[in-house]
Amino acid sequence: MGHAPCTKSPTPLFYIFKAGSFRPLPISNMTMALPPLPVSISFSVVILIVAYKLYQWLRFKLPPGPRPWPVVGNLYHIKPVRFRCYAEWAQSYGPIISVWTGSTLNVVVSNTELARQVLKDHDQKLADRHRNRSAAKFSKDGQDLIWADYGPHYVKVRKVCTLELFSPKRIEALRPIREDEVTAMVESIYKYCTDAENYGKALSVRKYAGAVAFNNITRLAFGKRFVNSEGVIDEQGLEFKAIVANGLKLGASLAMAEHIPWLRWMFPLEEEAFAQHGARRDRLTREIMEEHTEARNKSGGVAKQHFVDALLTLQDKYDLSEDTIIGLLWDMITAGMDTTAISLEWAVAELIKNPRVQQKAQEELDRVVGFERVMTETDFSSLPYLQCVAKEALRMHPPTPLMLPHRANANVKIGGYDIPKGSNVHVNVWAVARDPAVWKDPHEFRPERFLEEDVDMKGHDFRLLPFGAGRRICPGAQLGIQLVESMLGHLLHHFCWAPAEGVNPQEIDMSESPGLVTYMRTTLHAVPTPRLPSHLYKRVEAEM
Ligand code: HEM
Numbered sequence: 275m276g277h278a279p280c281t282k283s284p285t286p287l288f289y290i291f292k293a294g295s296f297r298p299l300p301i302s303n304m305t306m307a308l309p310p311l312p313v314s315i316s317f318s319v320v321i322l323i324v325a326y327k328l329y330q331w332l333r334f335k336l337p338p339g340p341r342p343w344p345v346v347g348n349l350y351h352i353k354p355v356r357f358r359c360y361a362e363w364a365q366s367y368g369p370i371i372s373v374w375t376g377s378t379l380n381v382v383v384s385n386t387e388l389a390r391q392v393l394k395d396h397d398q399k400l401a402d403r404h405r406n407r408s409a410a411k412f413s414k415d416g417q418d419l420i421w422a423d424y425g426p427h428y429v430k431v432r433k434v435c436t437l438e439l440f441s442p443k444r445i446e447a448l449r450p451i452r453e454d455e456v457t458a459m460v461e462s463i464y465k466y467c468t469d470a471e472n473y474g475k476a477l478s479v480r481k482y483a484g485a486v487a488f489n490n491i492t493r494l495a496f497g498k499r500f501v502n503s504e505g506v507i508d509e510q511g512l513e514f515k516a517i518v519a520n521g522l523k524l525g526a527s528l529a530m531a532e533h534i535p536w537l538r539w540m541f542p543l544e545e546e547a548f549a550q551h552g553a554r555r556d557r558l559t560r561e562i563m564e565e566h567t568e569a570r571n572k573s574g575g576v577a578k579q580h581f582v583d584a585l586l587t588l589q590d591k592y593d594l595s596e597d598t599i600i601g602l603l604w605d606m607i608t609a610g611m612d613t614t615a616i617s618l619e620w621a622v623a624e625l626i627k628n629p630r631v632q633q634k635a636q637e638e639l640d641r642v643v644g645f646e647r648v649m650t651e652t653d654f655s656s657l658p659y660l661q662c663v664a665k666e667a668l669r670m671h672p673p674t675p676l677m678l679p680h681r682a683n684a685n686v687k688i689g690g691y692d693i694p695k696g697s698n699v700h701v702n703v704w705a706v707a708r709d710p711a712v713w714k715d716p717h718e719f720r721p722e723r724f725l726e727e728d729v730d731m732k733g734h735d736f737r738l739l740p741f742g743a744g745r746r747i748c749p750g751a752q753l754g755i756q757l758v759e760s761m762l763g764h765l766l767h768h769f770c771w772a773p774a775e776g777v778n779p780q781e782i783d784m785s786e787s788p789g790l791v792t793y794m795r796t797t798l799h800a801v802p803t804p805r806l807p808s809h810l811y812k813r814v815e816a817e818m
Contacts, residue, residue, distance in 0.1 A: 347377065356788070393733075448579055490757065496580065668738075674740075
């Protein structure tokens, strides 16, 4: 990689020295007069703090990694697709590396044993979150779940998620919404490809997957389908989308100063913009909450199954503030929307590249479901190969390849190295799931591997961690799996999938776009051909 290994990384203060802030002046430029007393005192205090910090950091044995530059650390070495870059560095420096983003130490682990140490043996000490200024604003300093540090608040809201929001009973009660949305997707793809104008033309898989994910998550969380059957979005839906887009814009505006705290005074937060954004988000959410309260009162107190109803009726039992309810609802939107759409797009790309797998999955669907009805989630247990296809797609293309970063709330030793309190810790689940030491032919899309050996993907087997593991494991894992399997099963049962005209399947761009969640870099365009009787392409509408 062209970087000399560096096991003893410099301290944040080292950067300040190197940056030249304290560069000594040439003797000739110095005045011989002694500095006034307050200046001497301040200078001594600074020296003492520097010495103490240096002592603190030098006593640690930090993991090796590329040599950081003064001030910026490795910021200029990190390639845009971070998990690939870290996996390359792991080849040079070993399975645990230090990466400096400005003055923040990030430790990245890339094998099964170290993932187990992070997510199981030292789970609790590594279960805090790093909140940058934007995340801190959006979450009102961790009043939600995603951005909360590990502690009594986190334990409480996590309990609400496990026992209430994602209980098997509620997931099952919300099944009609999922089946409605998945069949709506099938109906609209069918309309597209049976329109004479579109004959043989490719469509964007992401567009359809994104619509299912959007409608599904907004209905599940807010009990709202913002889009009507003609695809027209209502006023609240437009406002919702504008808020999501504005949140992304604000989040992206912070950049460099996030990594170099002492530079922040030069880049003040746009306090006003953040405050307006928060107020706008809260206003829309409150409006929806009031609608639900009114409907519940009218129906004599009967609560619906949507998350908003669940949270409002459980507010007193769990002592949830309004900020926490709003935060939780938006967490679900943030974490549950892109992840499922991304997984589907990658899976379809692999099925086009591997026609043998596509055909085998279709044969299973034809045998189990047949040609006279559509698949439902109750068929899953009879469709082991379909489940393996979804799992293999999540192995090769985890939508969050570095999970969400954890932060150490105490000094911890991992793989013989020190992780000082306050460092960020990432598990490169993408690299772990492609490690030739634990996977045979790791780069081959071969769902059969899971028929030969049943590998758990919900946090018990540290070779396969698309949802993480331990205390912070994804609470929506089961729901996510069901949605991905359902979308995939319907797409395969109803259609044959081929690449866009003139594209060789092996030429499909399988590279990733940069970001916390990993979309395909080039949107997948594919040609669907219906394979079932025409009456099976109707949306199965659910009134909820
Ligand atoms: C294929 C789909 C999905 C994948 C691959 C996925 C993956 C993940 C991962 C890797 C994490 C971070 C775990 C960690 O920090 O250690 C996470 C967190 C989270 N996910 Fe998911 N997720 C998916 C779907 C969903 C859905 C559908 C929802 C909700 C509707 C959801 C809600 C959450 C929440 C709230 C967190 C934060 C948990 C915490 O900080 O304690 N996810 N997810």
